[in-house]
Amino acid sequence: MQQCTATKKNGDRCAAPAQGSSELCWAHNPLNRTKRVKTASRGGRGKAAKRIQPLWDEIRTVIAGVESERLTPPQGNTMIRGFHALILLARLEIEKAELEIAERRLDLDVEERTELRHRLEELEEEIDARSTMNGHRRLGA
Numbered sequence: 001m002q003q004c005t006a007t008k009k010n011g012d013r014c015a016a017p018a019q020g021s022s023e024l025c026w027a028h029n030p031l032n033r034t035k036r037v038k039t040a041s042r043g044g045r046g047k048a049a050k051r052i053q054p055l056w057d058e059i060r061t062v063i064a065g066v067e068s069e070r071l072t073p074p075q076g077n078t079m080i081r082g083f084h085a086l087i088l089l090a091r092l093e094i095e096k097a098e099l100e101i102a103e104r105r106l107d108l109d110v111e112e113r114t115e116l117r118h119r120l121e122e123l124e125e126e127i128d129a130r131s132t133m134n135g136h137r138r139l140g141a
């Protein structure tokens, strides 16, 4: 299989295999850009958020326990403090996941800018080539 022709941020040639008829791997193909952002945001944030929901349910059970006098208020307080700490940890994980998503978005923006600069250079070369051709034609006429 052909190797991806893109260059990584550190200047090394990308080692991933090129996909299909493209000269680029999946990650470097600009066509996959939106898909990559979506995949990144689905990852960590969703998982951490799912962990918080059961904790809220536990807290509700504790409150119901105190109300029904199955638990004493001090027992209820201790348990809620514990769940509260777990929720704080899960929220930290969500924040971390969001930072990672933001970082990945920045990486993608850098890739996109590089890609746009390449296209601009190609266009400039083409314009140069055309104006040179026109110049010759004018001279020749």
Ligand SMILES: [Zn+2]
Binding pocket: 004, 005, 006, 014, 015, 016, 024, 025, 026, 027, 028
């Ligand atoms: Zn690549």
